[in-house]
Amino acid sequence: MQLVSALTAITRRTFIMMGRYMFNTVSVLISIYMVFCLAFFGMKAFAAASPSRALDGTFEGTIVGFFIWTLAVFGYSGLSWELINEAQTGTLEQLYLSPNGFKRLCTLQVVVDFLVNAAVAVVFLFAMMATTGRWLNLDAASIAPLVIVTLLGAYGVGFVLGGLALVFKRIQSFFQIVQFAFVGCLVIPWRIAWARFLPLSMGNGLIYRVMAEGKRLWQLPAADVLTALAVGVAYLAVGLAIFSACEKAAKNRGLLGHY
Amino acid sequence: MKHQDGVALEVDRLTKVFRDRGAREVRAVDGISFQVAPGEIVGLVGPNGAGKTTTIKCILGLVRPTAGRVTILGRDVASHYPGILSQVSAVLEGSRNLYWRMTVWENIEFFTGIHGLPRRQYRRYFEHLVERFGLADKRDVEVRKLSQGMKQKTAVVCALAKRTPLMFLDEPTLGLDVETSYELRKTLRELAGEEHRTIVLSSHNMDVVQDVCRRVIIVTAGHVVADDSIGHLIGLFKTRAYRLALRGPAPEGLEASLAAHFRGVDVQNSPYMTQVRLRLPEPDDIYMLMDLLRDAGATIEEISQEEPDLEKVFLEIVRKEKVNQCNS
Numbered sequence: 001m002q003l004v005s006a007l008t009a010i011t012r013r014t015f016i017m018m019g020r021y022m023f024n025t026v027s028v029l030i031s032i033y034m035v036f037c038l039a040f041f042g043m044k045a046f047a048a049a050s051p052s053r054a055l056d057g058t059f060e061g062t063i064v065g066f067f068i069w070t071l072a073v074f075g076y077s078g079l080s081w082e083l084i085n086e087a088q089t090g091t092l093e094q095l096y097l098s099p100n101g102f103k104r105l106c107t108l109q110v111v112v113d114f115l116v117n118a119a120v121a122v123v124f125l126f127a128m129m130a131t132t133g134r135w136l137n138l139d140a141a142s143i144a145p146l147v148i149v150t151l152l153g154a155y156g157v158g159f160v161l162g163g164l165a166l167v168f169k170r171i172q173s174f175f176q177i178v179q180f181a182f183v184g185c186l187v188i189p190w191r192i193a194w195a196r197f198l199p200l201s202m203g204n205g206l207i208y209r210v211m212a213e214g215k216r217l218w219q220l221p222a223a224d225v226l227t228a229l230a231v232g233v234a235y236l237a238v239g240l241a242i243f244s245a246c247e248k249a250a251k252n253r254g255l256l257g258h259y
Numbered sequence: 260m261k262h263q264d265g266v267a268l269e270v271d272r273l274t275k276v277f278r279d280r281g282a283r284e285v286r287a288v289d290g291i292s293f294q295v296a297p298g299e300i301v302g303l304v305g306p307n308g309a310g311k312t313t314t315i316k317c318i319l320g321l322v323r324p325t326a327g328r329v330t331i332l333g334r335d336v337a338s339h340y341p342g343i344l345s346q347v348s349a350v351l352e353g354s355r356n357l358y359w360r361m362t363v364w365e366n367i368e369f370f371t372g373i374h375g376l377p378r379r380q381y382r383r384y385f386e387h388l389v390e391r392f393g394l395a396d397k398r399d400v401e402v403r404k405l406s407q408g409m410k411q412k413t414a415v416v417c418a419l420a421k422r423t424p425l426m427f428l429d430e431p432t433l434g435l436d437v438e439t440s441y442e443l444r445k446t447l448r449e450l451a452g453e454e455h456r457t458i459v460l461s462s463h464n465m466d467v468v469q470d471v472c473r474r475v476i477i478v479t480a481g482h483v484v485a486d487d488s489i490g491h492l493i494g495l496f497k498t499r500a501y502r503l504a505l506r507g508p509a510p511e512g513l514e515a516s517l518a519a520h521f522r523g524v525d526v527q528n529s530p531y532m533t534q535v536r537l538r539l540p541e542p543d544d545i546y547m548l549m550d551l552l553r554d555a556g557a558t559i560e561e562i563s564q565e566e567p568d569l570e571k572v573f574l575e576i577v578r579k580e581k582v583n584q585c586n587s
Contacts, residue, residue: 002375256322
C-alpha cells in the first residue's frame with residue numbers, strides 16, 4: 001500500500017511538472033526532431049551524390065539509432081537532472097525522509113519516466129518514419145523487451161551521474177560528454193568483439209535486426225540476446241553500486257542538503 | 260542509557276566528526292545525549308555552528324553519525340532505517356522543502372504520498388490542516404506565488420499532514436514577520452496539544468522557543484550545556500534586579516552611596532533623566548533603597564523589576580560556557 005501511494009504520488013508529480021514546464025518539454029522534442037532532420041537530409045544529399053548507393057541501409061539504422069538514443073538520453077539524464085534539481089531546490093532531504101527509502105523512490109521515478117519517455121519516443125519514431133518514408137517493422141512483443149534490456153545500461157550511467165550529483169552537485173558538463181559517448185556506442189558496429197560490451201551497442205544492433213530486417217525476438221541468436229542482457233545488468237549493477245557509494249559519502253560529509 | 264517506557268526519542272552519546280580537506284577534524288556534535296517524552300515539545304537552541312541542525316540530521320539519518328545511538332519510540336534508528344521514518348516528519352529548510360511549481364495541495368498530496376499515505380483516505384485531515392493554517396483560499400495556488408509566510412506554513416502543513424508522532428522543526432519561523440510568526444507558533448502549540456505530538460523545535464528565536472516549548476536543550480560547541488524546563492531555567496536566573504528612572508541628573512554621591520549597599524549598580528546620568536540598575540540581595544532591601552534615594556534627594560519617576568527571559572538565560576549560559584572553555 002505504501003509503495004502504491006508513493007508510485008501514485010510520483011506519477012502525478014511527473015505529469016504536473018510536465019504540464020507546468022510544457023514549453024521546455026515541447027522545445028526538447030522539437031530540437032531532437034530537428035537534429036534528426038538535419039542528419040537525415042544531410043545523409044540523403046550525400047547518398048544522392050554517391051554513385052555506389054553505399055548508404056542505402058543506413059537510413060533505417062539512423063532511425064533505429066535515434067529512437068534508442070532518444071530513450072537513452074531521456075532515461076539517464078532524467079534521473080540525474082532530477083537529483084540535481086532536487087538538491088538545488090531543497091527537496092532532496094525530504095525525499096530521503098520517505099519510509100520507502102530513497103533508492104526505491106528513484107526506481108519508481110525511473111519506471112514512470114521510462115513509460116512516459118517510451119510513449120514520447122514512439123510518437124517520435126512515427127514522425128521519423130513519416131519524414132523519411134521508411135516504414136519499419138514494429139513488432140512490439142520483440143522490440144519492448146529488447147528496448148528494456150538495452151536501456152538498462154543507460155540507467156546504470158544515470159545512477160552513476162546521479163550519485164556524482166549528490167556529492168559534487170554541479171556535473172552538467174558530464175551530460176554532453178555522455179550524450180556524445182552514447183552516439184559513439186550506437187555508431188560503432190557491434191560485430192566488433194569489444195563493442196559488444198559498450199552500453200546500448202549490442203541492444204541497438206538487435207533492435208535494428210527486428211525493426212529493419214523483420215526478425216522476431218526468438219529468431220535472434222540467444223547468445224547475442226543474453227550478452228546484451230548481461231551487459232545491461234552489469235552496467236546497472238555498477239551504476240547502483242557507485243550510486244550507493246556516493247550516497248554514503250554524501251551522508252558522511254553531510255552533503256545531502258547542500259546545493 | 261537503557262530504553263525507558265514512554266520515551267519518544269532517545270539520543271545517546273551522538274557524535275559527528277567532519278574531516279576537512281586537510282584531514283583536520285571538526286567535532287560538530289560531541290557526545291550529545293537527551294530524551295524526549297511522548298507529547299513533549301522541546302526546544303533545541305544554541306549559537307551558530309553549535310551543532311543543532313547536524314544533531315537533527317543525524318537523528319533523521321540524513322547525516323551519518325560517527326558514534327552514538329538514536330532510538331525513536333523504542334526502535335533503533337540505524338537498524339530500522341528507512342522504515343522507522345514512517346514515525347517521523349521534519350521541516351528542515353522551510354519553504355525550500357517544497358516544489359514551488361506545484362500548488363499547496365499538490366505538495367501536500369505528494370509528500371504524504373511518498374510517505375505512504377493514500378491521499379483519498381486522508382483528504383479530510385489535509386483540508387482541516389489547510390483551514391487551520393489559513394491556507395484554504397490558497398490551496399490551488401502555486402507555491403512560488405505565495406508570500407514567504409505562506410510558503411513556510413505550507414512546509415509545516417506538509418510535515419504535519421504525514422501524521423507522524425514525532426516531528427522536527429528546524430527554524431520554522433525563519434524570515435517571517437512578527438504577526439505571521441506569532442500566528443504560526445500559536446497554531447503549532449494548539450495542534451501539538453490536540454494531537455499529542457512530540458516536537459523538537461530548533462530556532463535562533465528565543466521568543467519562539469519560550470512560547471512553544473516547555474523544555475529547552477541548550478547546545479554549544481557540539482555538546483549539551485543545559486537541559487531543563489524553561490520555567491526552572493528562568494527561575495535559576497531570576498534575580499532581584501531593579502531598574503529605576505529618576506527625574507533630572509543624579510544627585511551628588513548617589514552612585515557611591517548605592518554601591519556601598521548593593522551589587523551591580525549602574526548609573527546612567529543625563530541632564531533630564533537618570534537610569535539606575537542594581538540588584539538587591541534581600542527582599543527587604545527595597546526599603547533601604549527607598550531611604551537612600553530619599554536621603555539623596557532623588558525623585559523616582561519609574562521603578563520596575565527586571566524579569567529574565569529565555570534569551571537572557573541563554574546568553575548567560577553561553578557566556579559562562581565560553582568562559583569555562585577559555586579557562587580549561
